[in-house]
Amino acid sequence: MTAFIKQEAMEKGREIEIKADEEFAIEKSKLVRQETSSIDTTYEKKFKQAQMSQQITRSTVTNKTRLKVLSARQELLDTIFESAQKKLGEATKDKGKYTEILKNLMLEGFYALNESKLQVRGRKQDYDLIKKAIENASQEYKENTKKDIEVTIDEANPQPEGCAGGLSIVGGGGKIDINNTFEERLTLLQDTALPSVRTTLFGKNENRKFYD
Known part of the structure; x- marks a missing residue:
């Protein structure tokens, strides 16, 4: 009788252990999926932030370069007309x-x-x-x-x-x-000749769609 009870207890213990292992595996898998999803979300967010930061930096550099070019061109045009101004009296x-x-x-x-x-x-x-x-x-x-x-x-x-x-x-x-x-x-x-002067000096503006 004692042996039977002992045997039942051992089998019941194994059932409990197996069920516990199954529940542990399920919970572990659930936690792994949650953490993986969280990591993926965080990575995607950081990747988008990095892309946005890169675009802003590129745009800033492009704009600064463009402004420097425009400024240099305007200085050249001003110099040309200032030179013409000095020669008017001739x-x-x-x-x-x-x-x-x-x-x-x-x-x-x-x-x-x-x-x-x-x-x-x-x-x-x-x-x-x-x-x-x-x-x-x-x-x-x-x-x-x-x-x-x-x-x-x-x-x-x-x-x-x-x-x-x-x-x-x-x-x-x-x-x-x-x-x-x-x-x-x-x-x-x-005023009237400036567009043609610009074209002569710097070439056609590829971004301009309409001309007078």
Whole structure:
């Protein structure tokens, strides 16, 4: 009887041990899956953070490089137009050519304003050349339009000191002023010619889709 009870107890113990081993294996597998999933999630999160950080760094470096290139290009363009600004006065050295330039600048204003009485504002030192240019421009204007025009120098309002050359044509009772000084023409040229200058110096902008 004692042996039977002992045998039953041993078998019951083995059943308990087997069941405990099974439960341990199941719990162990569950914990392993949970930890593996947690590790995978953490790794994926860190990997995405590393990718984002790398993209931000790359974008920052690219932008800084782009800004440096744009800054260097702008400095070059500024230097070109500053150099042109310094050379504006050279056009006035040849009196004959300068008188012709003044005449053409006047005619541009004459045609634009289309008035019978106009004034021009120039540099004081150019008054003799301006008088000659007025005579030539008025004659050409009359030949082309069949209209008489009276043009005088506005000596009360000369171009300011330091003006490189050129003149203004004033109409509309003094309310309309077409600025054809060399400085203003260079400014206009800078605006209109800048795209072609950029293309000549740096090539076409591959990122630009539309052109005027």
